[in-house]
Amino acid sequence: MHNSRDTHVTIDPAILYFGTPVVLVSSTNPDGTPNLAPMSSAWWLGRSCMLGFGARSHTPANIQRTGECVLSLPSVHQVAAVNKLARTTGSDPVPPHKVAMGYRHEADKFAAAGLTPVASELVAPPRVLECPVHLEATLEAVHPLAVRDPDRRGGLVAFELRIVRVHVSDSIRMAGHDDRIDPELWRPLIMSFQHFFGLGERVHDSTLARIPESAYRPKRAAAPAPEQLSIRPTVYVRETAGALS
Numbered sequence: 001m002h003n004s005r006d007t008h009v010t011i012d013p014a015i016l017y018f019g020t021p022v023v024l025v026s027s028t029n030p031d032g033t034p035n036l037a038p039m040s041s042a043w044w045l046g047r048s049c050m051l052g053f054g055a056r057s058h059t060p061a062n063i064q065r066t067g068e069c070v071l072s073l074p075s076v077h078q079v080a081a082v083n084k085l086a087r088t089t090g091s092d093p094v095p096p097h098k099v100a101m102g103y104r105h106e107a108d109k110f111a112a113a114g115l116t117p118v119a120s121e122l123v124a125p126p127r128v129l130e131c132p133v134h135l136e137a138t139l140e141a142v143h144p145l146a147v148r149d150p151d152r153r154g155g156l157v158a159f160e161l162r163i164v165r166v167h168v169s170d171s172i173r174m175a176g177h178d179d180r181i182d183p184e185l186w187r188p189l190i191m192s193f194q195h196f197f198g199l200g201e202r203v204h205d206s207t208l209a210r211i212p213e214s215a216y217r218p219k220r221a222a223a224p225a226p227e228q229l230s231i232r233p234t235v236y237v238r239e240t241a242g243a244l245s
């Protein structure tokens with residue numbers, strides 16, 4: 001086994017934000033107005049999406065109460081608008097831990113960022129017109145994070161969403177394909193260790209890309225019945241409803 005002491009050192013970072021796409025999450029406030037929050041602890045698998053939130057934020061409470069949200073994905077061209085939303089919250093009053101980090105309450109975040117709300121088709125929260133990708137979503141499950149970490153438990157929550165409708169700007173569609181996004185044209189805004197980046201150029205031939213995207217489309221007949229699932233879900237939405245309120 002190679003000894004790594006000459007090449008790597010052990011460190012203890014407070015955060016591990018290695019670089020993920022920025023998402024603007026729209027949700028509905030108790031008074032029916034929309035809230036809009038930037039976040040970046042997000043990943044997708046198939047048509048499912050996992051989002052990680054501070055458990056006491058306004059957005060996860062809205063999503064858990066209403067069961068829906070919209071994810072608008074900014075490109076690098078919307079970075080200034082995204083930055084205007086930094087350190088704002090829909091919470092009023094602003095909770096003490098956010099006061100300490102310089103947050104202020106903002107009732108109309110679309111106006112604060114200069115972004116345009118546009119009606120969604122299947123859910124109530126509006127999409128962000130300026131973003132090239134809009135994902136309408138419903139809440140499937142809520143998963144508390146770090147429950148066995150005495151320093152962090154209670155502070156973080158992950159939401160599993162089902163993406164129920166996808167809208168994209170024509171400018172990022174792959175020529176000759178109805179349902180594909182061209183990765184050469186899609187320029188996501190990336191947050192890495194609290195700073196904004198874009199993607200660089202393609203760096204290498206990809207073996208995985210030789211699999212046609214159509215191979216990932218599910219075939220309903222091949223899916224197991226719910227009672228045949230080998231991995232059982234741990235936390236359902238209906239079991240945790242109200243846990244954040």
Ligand SMILES: Cc1cc2nc3c(=O)[nH]c(=O)nc-3n(C[C@H](O)[C@H](O)[C@H](O)COP(=O)(O)O)c2cc1C
Nearest residue numbers: 037038039040041053054057058059086088089090
């Ligand atoms: C670029 C960016 C990325 C962020 N990523 C996250 C994140 O992944 N999870 C999270 O809980 N907050 C994240 N935040 C902080 C939230 O925006 C902040 O908690 C905000 O108050 C949420 O709005 P709300 O309180 O109205 O829900 C991020 C902020 C910025 C500017």
